[in-house]
Amino acid sequence: MTTDSTVRPPPPEASGSDFARLSRRIADAGLLGRRPGYYAVRITAVAAFYVGGWAAVALIGRSWWTLTVAGLLAVVFGQVALIAHDAAHRQVFRRRRASEASGRIAGAGVGMSYGWWQDKHTRHHANPNHEELDPDLAPDLLVWSQDQARVAKGLPRLIGRRQAFLFFPLLTLEGFNLHVSSVRALANRSLKNRTLDGALLFGHFAVYLAVLLWLLPPGMAIAFVAVHQGLFGVYLGSLFAPNHKGMPILTGDDRPDFLRRQVLTSRNVRGGWFTDIALGGLNHQIEHHLFPSMPSPNLREARRVVRRYCEELGVDYAETGLIASYRQALTSLHQAGAPLRHSDVAA
Template identity: 55%
Template structure:
């Protein structure tokens, strides 16, 4: 996809007007009470799921518990995401406490993820600067596809068919990247991050292997971590994948860079809860510090702003977004399937 860089108006010069409208409506004000309620619900679900795990005991029915925990872990990760953007409290310290806690509960390095995610927000869908485009098992640009060799090249050919199965590895990838970041001392609080990761790994494995037989424990972990990865992938992938990519020599103003590379997902309150507010990706990228509950209220303002300035406001259904992602991946792999160099 290409991006029009010659609009009739200059949205970047009028973004201050949109920001004022958002602030006047109080949409940037923190909503700690809403988050406290959400935290209470999530912790209740987490405690309930592990209590169910203990009650069911040594049984293959635990695979259903694993699926339940995958959803709960996804919801915990969404809170960690919000804390990383300082959406919950005004103070940095309080947000960091919540972020580290939730990252520890799901087995991630909070500081590693925040650094990676901030780079993504600064350069969404930029060919060289967006870390979310640097996924070895997939190719998002013709250049990435042509550079693949061996098994990775074969995977790039058929990546549209492999995309959803590969999401089963997303959770494992996040765990490994977190550990690597800590071991390489790529985070500031190395001791804290290492301690939290160690507590998670030791506690998680101890509980699972204490209650279940070895074979059941391995199956439980595979289902839990695999479905958690799928859940996260289904929540994050529709936001930018298949949207216009920015080449290295292309520079856009903040508004165009964020709006034209992002995609919203239509839906009601259930969609908001299931996707952790990430379905309002355009609003989130324009105002990353906006509390999740306020994004739906900012949507009409942003839509009107985009219409007034001739900017395409991309919004589709969840199924439509996945179809767009798969079409893009299939198109990138087409030259490889034809035996040509992209």
């Protein structure tokens, strides 16, 4: 998710002839136009499920069946996060103020600091899969390359040995990590609108916990939080893992032109309308990185144009099924941790 902050492709005359020609084809096909009707329906549907989910918690009340609703609300929270993503990229509204307001509201709905995430995601779009410049490749708990593994210490060193096997279990913590990272970012004085972000963030936490403790006994409320936030984290991680993990990692002065930088480091996931809904259009990751402000329902049609164009240029265009994409991501993680396993053998 980026924003005005969305990393916009440079003007055609400055971006290189390859991207300029592709941009003209995309524009001529009318694929950059807004889709207000689509987003009106989508936002209304997700909002209805959001409100309906909490209404179901109230109606079911003090029953362990509420944990089923917790699982369903995890998916709804993921869909709200996807709407925040599209709004931040100006896919929903053309104007910056409307985009920021809608993105900030959606972010608050899932307990995320919009300003923190916006800054992080902007840097990712500018340098996808660049080991030193992409914040998504920072060795936090996992190592993403063998170079990172060789210098890893603490938890990354411990987890990195078996990180491919631990990846999905660790995703159960991703929802909590989103909240913790959002709170920690409020200490950064350079963060824009951090007072507003802080108010929305802590407001979300207060209402979330107050509603659960009001409707459920303490033990059941804790179980609800564990199931809801755990599955929310798994869903979030499953949305983003297929996109770049296992694709070429850039280092140092590796700076291909804009088109190749975005295409060669991204992977598309094949599928039909259900895949588009479940992954929020991020399954068309190549097209999204080339044209971040393109509305997500237009990405499938853009895929045909971009794939054909990459074939003409002889640029590799990675596309695979969903399960295969996870397999490639896990294989890459396993290979990245190899130096840590070898050091165990040597010891």
